[in-house]
Amino acid sequence: MPEMPTKLAEIVDEFAAAPRDVVLEMLLEYADVIPPLPGELAGREGMEQVPECQTAFFLRAEVNPDRTVTTWFDCPPEAPTTRAFAGILAEGLSGASTDEVLAVPDDLYQRMGLAQAISPLRVRGGTAILARLKRQVREQIS
Template sequence: MSLPSALAEIVDDFSALADSDKVTLLLEFASELPDLPESMHEEAMEPVPECQSPIFLSVDAADRSAVTLYFSAPPEAPTTRGFASILHQGLNGASAQEIAEVPADFFHDLGLAAVISPLRLRGMAGMLARIKRQVAEQSGGVSS
């Protein structure tokens, strides 16, 4: 599996934990999702309808060597915020090519399936798919 080093480290952190501790770590990630810059508004961001909570994302891949990700997720949706934060911490600053090479199902390696519903995990897959599509569109078609 080809993962940027920051995302690989997150996967390793989750895989080393018991199921109950994985939920705790996911909630810690939720509290670490950065706020949107004041210049960015949800209206200009792409919604992720696969998520049960309203989440929006935007990608800036103008610099193919260091993609920037933005997420907006409500505080009352800690699971969704946790997923967004994992993707932000794991992919923000990665190259367009590195993001294109992330397997669509990498999140299974986090080991959350035993503690998070498949419907919620589908939300993380939706976020990643939109990130990859936006990166490909903005960077001239880099694809996995």
């Protein structure tokens, strides 16, 4: 059975082991790691909105010929927690295969210990981001 990508597993373990009082600070460090959108996605063309997020959040997953997955996220800077979710996924899934992406547990943010550090609404938004990302990957490989 495939496992989630090593990079993402390391991030999850780092958060799970961190003291509660630094988890939010660690989370916000990921808000700035989202790469800029390529020109063809300007205007969010071909991106899917995640309405479960409190802020305007858009994503796109693309399965490459070698079955690795490329992800793109668009979220305003004034939503640092949501941007951080995207940053964790961008960094943790970089270079991941379709099987690895689909193996990411749906309760990822709870495993990281974020349910104790941020509001349930934000955790729900992060979980929806992951669910839509995985759905896009499944649709492209079936």
